[in-house]
Amino acid sequence: MATILELYRVDYWKYRAEGNANIVLQYIGPHSRFRNTVLRLRKADRLDDSRTGLEGTNFGDNTLTMKNLTKESLFATEVIGLLLGQQFVEQLIAVALPPGFLSSLALAMEPSRPESRRQKGIDMAQSVGFLALDHTRFIKPSPGQSDVAVEIKPKWGFLTKSAFLRKNQDIKRRKCRFCMYQHQKLKIGQEGGLSKYCPIDLFSGTELMVHDALDSLVDTPQNNLRLFVDGIQHPVSRESTTQCFSELATSTSPQPQEQQQKRKSKWMEGDDHLDYEEDDSGPVRLTEVLTQILIESPLLRRLGRLQQALDSLDVETIHRLYTNLLEHDFSLTEPTVEEFLGTAEAFMDRTDMDEMMTEDQETFETHNASGLGFEPEDDLDDLPESLKLHFIREFLLSATLKDCSVLVTIKRDTSAAAGAMTANTTSSSRLEVDTGSPEFHEACHRIKVKEEMFMYKITCIDLDPKKMTSVPMYLEKDRTIVKHYLATVGDREATCGAN
Ligand SMILES: [Zn+2]
Structure with missing residues (x-):
């Protein structure tokens, strides 16, 4: 230390x-x-x-x-x-x-x-x-260039397919947790309106859906989207997310420099009444660049599949394993890092990561279910205690991944070398803050969007371990959300991700 x-x-x-x-x-x-x-x-x-x-x-x-x-x-x-x-x-x-x-x-x-x-x-x-x-900025500043960063809290990126789901929870196969939770948040006054965002779209890997999800986040950011320019947080709006790149436009911008400067200062003052183009002919918009990055980077796909694979039993079964251990006087102490690591290693042993990343959704779910080694018809109370503990810990790892944020940091790449560079090349920078301390490092990738080169880095943050003792709370919350959703909306809306 x-x-x-x-x-x-x-x-x-x-x-x-x-x-x-x-x-x-x-x-x-x-x-x-x-x-x-x-x-x-x-x-x-x-x-x-x-x-x-x-x-x-x-x-x-x-x-x-x-x-x-x-x-x-x-x-x-x-x-x-x-x-x-x-x-x-x-x-x-x-x-x-x-x-x-x-x-x-x-x-x-x-x-x-x-x-x-x-x-x-x-x-x-x-x-x-x-x-x-500070992942809202790059280690190496580029003179005349702003670092634009977007922090996305993507939440649960899957619809459960668990065979362990109880019948009266069937709605969870069609409506995602985030969309259902919105109604509960409205009821308790935590949010003033429903979010337009659905995580299933963001995690889909399909360009149109990812772009739609990002637009929805911009319209109703709640606490799921934050925008930073040079490390300073800005309010999220269509204007601010359009401006932040036309802002950076230099050689490719059709605007005279003076006008651009004027727009810049107006925007910095928080003037929301700026004109912006929604059509394809305008300057590259932040959501367009983000869409390409989120599709190119394996992070979101990996995150979504891990969330689902580590939550194969659903909270109902996890809670049953939890109470079963308590009933047998098993002391449920919080897992150490070593124990969590053991759980992650055992999960990796039964999972082919390359396969998990490339197989289609249905094959992934079939693989996932067969990898468990038992079925809903089996008497779960007979599972060895170590295995019960293992699956509770897997569930906690999933909970961490459902609650993290993804930070994408972007700048226009106008360096002389950029012309010669092709997309998909990476470079890295290092920062040493103290002798003897580990160095910070960042990997930067190049991407071409609408004939323009951008540099980006993508990082997962807020990865805190979740507590074993929270399992009863997770169950209660889940039941409350589902119950309230069914009581107020019912099972009549389109399946998440289906439109
Ligand atoms: Zn949804």
Whole structure:
């Protein structure tokens, strides 16, 4: 674990974003080697603020805390890296958080945090945070070029085909979890309207459907789409996603430079009343570039298939295995990184990844079901305890993959070399933040969209381990969502992904 003294000043950090589990701060201090880094801190319920006192005593010497922290960083790189591919997984460098620094940070960031997220605060019990590469930007800046980044929270990319599904849950074969959950969110007032987005379209690999899904995300981003330009978050709208590339247009832009500059400043001021072209003749739009990237990159397909393969039994059966273990006084402790790794390895042993990536949906599902080694008719209570545990852990790995985000960072490639380069070439950059610490690295790919060259990188973030003790909560949530959907909408809508 690194102790990097230059990092410990509150005014070097600026609030960036947060989810339910973590808060992300952006480095804005003077040291250029951290220019491209962010600090990830864990969040906890406000009720746990009593733990504040632990911060000082914990520093550097609490074995349990250290174990948990190692778990957090190794889980993403080792366990999820094995499944998804290391090249897609965010690297994390553990850094010590000196006493006092964390509480000062928490105090300084509070005014920038959205009201809706404030039921949780920065976890004062953590003595270690994680430095990560700021994936909204490239390591190497290109003069005159903006880095545009899109953070997509794609959610569940499959309709379950599990033979273990209960009959009254049959709707799950036709409507995806995200679409059904929208109605529940509306009921509890979590969202003001239904999202137009359906993950099945985004994960389809079909150009038209992927593009439609991205347009829907732009129209109703909720918390599933964020846009960053040079590391700064911008509101998502048709205007902003159209402008951010016409923005970058240089040699190929038909606009006079002066007019372009004027549009740029208007947009930066948040003027939403800009004209933009929706037809194919206009400048390349962000959604067009993103569509091509998401189809070219194997990440989404891999993510969707893994989510489904690791959730072969459905939450109903997982919960049954869980209660069965409890009934037999089996102690259900949270899995260690090694145990999760063992689960991932066993899954990989029974799965041919190349096949999984290339076979059609039906063949994949058949393979998947036969790989389990048992059927719904078998008495699952007779399964060895180790196997019950194994499938619960597989389900937890799937839960992590259903909850992660995908960051795609793009810039127009106008370098002199770009003309000579063909699409599909890759290059990599490295960043060393501290002597002795691991280096950050990024792989950049080239892609041609409408005769223009772009550079992109694609990374999976927010890969936190899920808890065994959450299984009852997962079941309850699933049942509530399905019940509410059937009561309010019923089984009359088109199957997700079918239109
Ligand atoms: Zn859907």
